[in-house]
Amino acid sequence: MATSAEDGHQFPRPPEEFTDSEERTVRMVAYDGGVEPLVAMYADFDADSRSQGVPPRKEPAIREWAEGLLSEGVNVVVWHDDRAVGHAVLVPVGDGSAELAIFVHPEYQSAGIGTRLIKVLLGHGQEEGIEHVWLAVSQRNHVAIRVYRAAGFETRLREQVEIEMERDL
Template sequence: MALATDQDCDQPTQFSRPPRRFTDHEDRSITIDSHADDSEPLVAMYSRFDEESRAQGLPPRQEPRIREWVSLLLEDGLNVVARHGDDVVGHAALVPHDDTSELAIFVHPDYQSAGIGTHLIRGLLGHGQSHGLTHVWLSVARTNRIAMNLYRSAGFETTLRERGEYEMARPL
C-alpha cells in the first residue's frame, strides 16, 4: 500500500493535532478537542441518533448500552470530539487492535455534510500520530459512499472487500 502524501510535496501526510477551531459549511464555530474524558456529553449526543444514522449496529440503541460502549472507547482508545458551543456534535476514536488501531467516527445527523467529519478525522489521525501510532484501519458499509469518500480523502485505501463491507487502511 502506498503511503498517502500531501499533493504539494513528497513527505508523508502530517495531520493537524487538536485542539483547533474552524467554521463549518453552515457558518457554525466548531472546536475539535482531544479532551473527551467526560462520557455524559457523548452519551447525550449518541442518545439523539435516529435509526438511519446508525451503521453496523453503532452507536447502540439503548442508553445503558451507549454508556457501556462510550466507557470502553474512552478507556481503551484515543478520542477526539467536535463541539458546537457546549454540545458534542461529533466523536472519533482509535481503538487498539493487535499492532494497529481501528477507527470509528460519528457526526450527529444535524451536523453532517458541513465539513465536520473531515476536520474530525484529520484531528484524530494527528492525535494518533502524536501518540506514535503507525497504522489505522476501519470497516465501512459499501453502500456508505459519503463515508468512503471521507476516508479516501484522508488517505485510506480499500484493502478487503467482503459481502456488504469494505475494509480500508492507511499508514500513519
C-alpha cells in the first residue's frame, strides 16, 4: 500500500506486495507474530550471510536474539508463500531514534527485496513515531552501502571496520 507525499509519509507502509527481479511475488507485513518463522529463516544463513555477529549461528542463540527483536522493535517480515525470507527491524534507542537492522535470506538476495524492504520498514517506522534512524555497516559491504544510500542514508561516522549511517524520517 503506497502512500503519497500529501499524507506526510514518503515511504510505502505495510502491507506491501512486490515482485522481485526473479519474478517471485513476496508480501511485506508489519510483524508481531511468533519467533519460529524467523528462527527457520536465520538457521539457513551461512558465514557469508552474517555480519557483525548477527544473526547468531546456533538455534538457541538465534531464538533468543530474534525474540528480543520481536519484543523491542518495529518489525517487518517478508513472506514468499508461507516462508519468511526477509526481516527488518527498527530498535528504538530513545528520543524518537532507532537502529535499523535488515536481513534477507541468501536465496533471495540481489533481487531487489532488501531495497524495497528498507523503504517499507521506514514507512512503518514513521507510523510508529520514529523520527531518526541510524545503522552500522561494514566498510567492505559495498552492496549494502549502495542500498542504504539509495534509501537516503548518509555517512555520519567512518571507523576502521564500520561506517555509521543515518537519516531523518
